[in-house]
Amino acid sequence: MKVAIVMGSNSDYPVVQKAENILKEFGVEYETRIISAHRTPRVAEEFAKTAEEKGIEVIIAAAGKAAHLAGVLAATAPLPVIGIPMKSSTMDGLDSLLSVVQMPKGVPVATVAIDGAENAGLLAIQMLSIKYPELRQKVKAYKTKMEEDIIALDAAFNNN
Template structure:
């Protein structure tokens, strides 16, 4: 990649695509989308099925990088092939979110996403792990967007502060015993 291309990449906005296999996945993904926006990441969200609209899924993945996407988050339940199908058509990082379904409490989804063949990696978070998917996307994007790394450091400091507050509350409760 030449210097001009690298400069263009760095000036490009941090952008994540959040793709769901069904609109029924939206309640799970809402926290992911909100967290990405809280970090100042541009979000493109859509419903696209690996099985019902495979051509659309392939076309989206093939053009994602050209359209400014830096990371793809894909959520699906049951057979959960969407993250793997998207990963097959792009070199962008793909994060899979297994969605809890009525069958096997989402274990089927988890196994479908995590068992990818060599050469087609999909980073996988916990069943319904939408917030961790957003945080992983932010960490990946922080390589080109240092301001995101600073925001992530602040976010982790806030998490640590909450734990300390809870510990202080526990210590007060223990005095009463």
């Protein structure tokens, strides 16, 4: 099982790293690349065309401003693509969100929140868990721990 994380610029890495951390926590192999839909379109197309044969099963694409990276990859790759719209200085990421989520018929991109890399990682894991039952068990354990942590936090908060 392998996930590709592609970002449009190295300035996206502090956010993208959060997806890497989730994938590491679940033991999912990943590779991270910098590919621009606008500045390296031929590289983006070649990456999308060859991703499946390289063993990639899900692609996470992070981009800001015009944010066409996820759509460019989804247009060519037969794999699920998850878009992370990046917060930008121009419109606080709304421009990125709209660019990622407003895909034409036939080119779906699952889209998470602006800078929502953790959820992108988790969604990729949940997609993979359809094929890999051991991941489904890890997702269940993750959700149980998340619930237990909030219950413990609430109990500590209410005891003050």
